[in-house]
Amino acid sequence: MSHCDIAANEADDVRLPGQLTIALAGQPNVGKSTVFNMLTGLNQHVGNWPGKTVEQKTGICRHNGISVNLVDLPGIYSLTANSEEERIARDYLIREQPDAVIALVSAASLERNLYLVAELLSLQLPLVLGLNMSDVAEQHGIRVEPHVLSAALGVKVIPLVASRNQGVKELIAEAVQLARDPSDWYPNRPAIRPEHGPILATMRDLVTDYTPDHYDTDWIALKLLEGDNEITNLMREALPEETWERVHALLLEHEDAYLDIAGGRYEWIGRMVRAAVTQPRVGAISLTGRLDKVATHPLGGLVFLLGIFGLVFWLTYTLATPVIDWLGVNILAPLGEWLASALANAPAWLSGLAVNGLIGGVGTVLSFLPILVIFFAALGILEDVGYLARGAYVMDRFMHLMGLHGRSFLPLFLGFGCNVPAILGSRIIEERRARLLTILLAPLVPCAARLAVITFLAPAFFGEAAVLVMWGLVGLNLLALAVFGVLVNRVVFRGAHTAFIMELPLYHVPNARTIGLYMWNNTKGFIEKAGTLILLASIAVWALSTLPGRGVDESWLAALGRGLAPVGRLMGMGDWRIIVALLTSFVAKENTIATLGILYSNGQGTVDLARQVAVILEPAARLAFLIVQMMFIPCLATVAVIRQETVSWRWTFANILMMLGLSMGVGIAVYQIGRLL
Amino acid sequence: MSGANVVEELPSLSGLPTGGQGFVHTLRGGHGFCSRMANLGFTTGAAVTVVQNIGRGPMLVSVRGTLVALGRAEAAKVVVKTILDKVKG
Structure with missing residues (x-):
């Protein structure tokens, strides 16, 4: 395969000699972070993609003495640049050309998960398929035969249950083998519908001499027909004006081709999975269905949500307060005393700086740690179980009024305790604009410290009316939040409607390692950056x-x-x-x-x-x-x-x-x- | 749904009651929206089942074995052909 030779020759400066780079790709809710965590453990680095607010996770995993650089791509539904995440994943795969790609799919939603795989296959990168969550699928009456699927796709399919660490080693072994020798890798690639063949061929002929570096002509032609914004702009720049006009005319003529292309991919997937998948009997009500009777109920779901969030709130502050006090008495105070005595002979400004300035700052950082650890644990569990999406669904009708996403409710609610976890918690909102708006509005939620100040002053200020005044103050802040939400959304974001399209994953048992690392990475990030x-x-x-x-x-x-x-x-x-x-x-x-x-x-x-x-x-x-x-x-x-x-x-x-x-x-x-x- | 009135125009997904089933006919709306929906599995001919629709606010739809929450405005842009007989009472 020619592209592999190119990749081997063009060793980019990120890659260390002799080291393999393998990318981990998958749609959301396929257990991708569990697989990544199983493979890398604490050997991972969490940062941001260069210049982006999207989290980037890379890690080293060792397999038979080979050190593999594992890159966790953002969870995405396709490779069409509909979101920043999709753009990042696509650019990475095309420009950096990893030695192999592990595509992770869930057996419980195989058909839809394979859509991304169909797109990945047209990028021509060596690929192995990890078939995860067969346990969850079986609970829902779905059975997938990995061998049959593998034969249909022409791709190695490794069954695994990542949450129980089954099959993860086999998956990386297969990926490493493919990365080292992709010479006899001939997958079955999705073909475009016959009626679109001639148009695609015409398009390919038009762009073939002008395909930019790293890109594949077939793929460019396909993405142009799909109406991909980024590729359209790229080619408008790259093509001579006359050619571009012919391309443009062809695109206008086949404006709706993208729906057929997506439909064609699903038809191809349908043929691939037909023999491999046994569907549940019609009318069977699954565990998820039963739980959702409560969790997504318009009224019951709301009560359930408030109950759960109330519990998270209570747990966070009940457990954290004694720890904060303990840290103050047993760590900060002795540290201050020790510093004071150590600097007894130093100039007064120096000991003042150290004892009051430095210890004060450390104290502030420390006092947030217990709150954040417990908060991230709770958030990690709710997300991993699959509940957060339900909460967002139930709250969406209210948050929508402010141009916010249903998911904004949790961070804002937690802001009553402290604004810091509220802002960090906004990470659960994938949509960039809704997330930014949530961050900007969070400081309007009165935190516990502010409530303590008004509780202290109001009785002396207003006597009997104090309680009324305090409720009024909280209400005023929330009113300001709502008004600002509507205003910022209208003025700054021009009232752009945030489309609410969200997958509700199947419920499953949370994985301790995933949650542990989620807590660790987020808390570490706070100390390093904000600290x-x-x-x-x-x-x-x-x-x-x-x-x-x-x-x-x-x-x-x-x-x-x-x-x-x-x-x-x-x-x-x-x-x-x-x-x-x-x-x-x-x-x-x-x-x-x-x-x-x-x-x-x-x-x-x-x-x-x-x-x-x-x-x-x-x-x-x-x-x-x-x-x-x-x-x-x-x-x-x-x-x-x-x-x-x-x-x-x-x-x-x-x-x-x-x-x-x-x-x-x-x-x-x-x-x-x-x-x- | 009574099933008695024959509608000339095809209904949209937001018009189906809880338990209503149908097939996606077309998607209306901007390119970005249609592309996202198509990637998620809402392509012509895909079977959809309304899991929850209380008449206002977002609704739950099952498509290709996945449960998807859709805003009312989004669901209104999915034109469907219904199977009236299969609507649960």
């Missing part, structure tokens, strides 16, 4: 509140607060100390109380603090202050994860500005109107 940013910013804020060294009252932060007093006056907060308290809430929302404590009682604790603050502010200003506190710029950790997840400083700052503008605007409006009443 560094949190640490640096904590030190910077510490410096601002300490320098030039004459106490907080005289610090640069206080100077900043005094400078901002005119703005504060618009909200009835002329006192610079109130403004500084708000500014320090950037480090962590609960800092508002601590700062007020330092500034108003000279460090004598928080006894009676709320009442002291209440005396300074008129009633309208008290309300404005609480509102601003609830809607103020996201805390440092949240900003760090927004940056981590959007991979864009622009969106991160846009979000900060949005929250700043909103909190000031509402704060000023409430104070000015309140004063008149």
Whole structure:
């Protein structure tokens, strides 16, 4: 096969000499990450595809002394560039030419899964098929004969149950063998419907001299007929104008060809699987069907969903709180003491920096860890079992109003605990735009720390009406979220309708290793990326509140607060100390109380603090202050994860500005109107 | 569904009740949408069964052995030929 010779000669710089590169491809819900995790274990690297927000997983797996570089492609339904994931997978396969491809399919939805395989086969890369989840298929009355399928496709088919680690070794062995010697690999390739043959041939003749490097002429011709945007643009550039016009005319003439091509592929698949698959008897109700009676019920499903999410929420904070306290007492405090004594002879600024700045930052990062570990475990289980898609389905009718996806509900809901897992949790939304919108809206969900601050202040501010005010504040935030959702969707995204098309996978038993690695990778990612940013910013804020060294009252932060007093006056907060308290809430929302404590009682604790603050502010200003506190710029950790997840400083700052503008605007409006009443 | 009224125009998937069955006739809508749906198995002639349709909001459809959740707007773009006799009561 000629393309293999090319691949061997053109060793790209990513590939190490003597190392095989094998790509793992498959549609969503075929157990691809389980197979990847079984093969690579902790020898994996999770990052992003260059310049993209799509997660990239690569890993090393050893087989009989050969080191194999395994690349996990995003889960995709086809190789038509309908989504960023599909584009990434396709570009990778075409440009990097891996030595072999493992295509993973689920026996439970073989026909549809083979659609991607049909597309992969036309890329001419050596391919072995992993037939996963035969256990799940059998529970649903579906039986697949691997030998029959293999004979029909002309491709090695390895049966495996990845969740029980059965057949995974055989799969990689077969892939390695094929990668090393693909010379007698002659698969059965899907052919186009006879009536389209002549058009395809004409197209091929037109483009054959202008096919760009790495691309296959047949494939280009096929993708042009399928109306693939990216390939159409590519060829418009590559072809001379006159040829392009002929191609374009041909495409216009056969505009609907793509439906026939997709239909043709399914017909071909139908012929391939006919002999190999035994379907369940008609009318049999499967386990998934029975569970879905509850899980997707319009009303019952909603109750079920709230129950499950409530449980996740409760578990996360019940289990995490004691661990956070333990970490504080047993790790942070001794560490601080040790640093203080070690630096006893060092200059005061150095020990201050280390003990207060550094330990403060480490403390912030550490305090998030238990929450994130438990949260990711819960999320991993829900996803792996197959439930998350049901939850999204039930919630979709509500979230839709804001241009959001049903899946946005879970991250936003968890935002009530903490915005950090909310933003990290937005990863479960595949659609890029819906995910970005969810990330931008998440800081409007009042987190536990903000709720603690208003719980502390409201009784002293409003007496009997405190509970009412607090509910009102939470309601106002959620209202702002809904309004912003509609606005951002209309204005920034031009109201583009997010098509809701989502597969509901069959339920299956979760795999401990998959969930363990999911927790590990996500938590590690947080420490590496957001952790560094949190640490640096904590030190910077510490410096601002300490320098030039004459106490907080005289610090640069206080100077900043005094400078901002005119703005504060618009909200009835002329006192610079109130403004500084708000500014320090950037480090962590609960800092508002601590700062007020330092500034108003000279460090004598928080006894009676709320009442002291209440005396300074008129009633309208008290309300404005609480509102601003609830809607103020996201805390440092949240900003760090927004940056981590959007991979864009622009969106991160846009979000900060949005929250700043909103909190000031509402704060000023409430104070000015309140004063008149 | 009564089955009594003979419709001149073919119905769309969103018009089928829970348990309704049919075959995909065509897809309406933009190229990107049709391509996504076709890749998922909604091609001409594919058998579809409505698993849940409560008359508003998204619905559940079974196609080629897979359960797919579709927004109402998306389901409305799938034109189907029905098998009226097989509709469960």
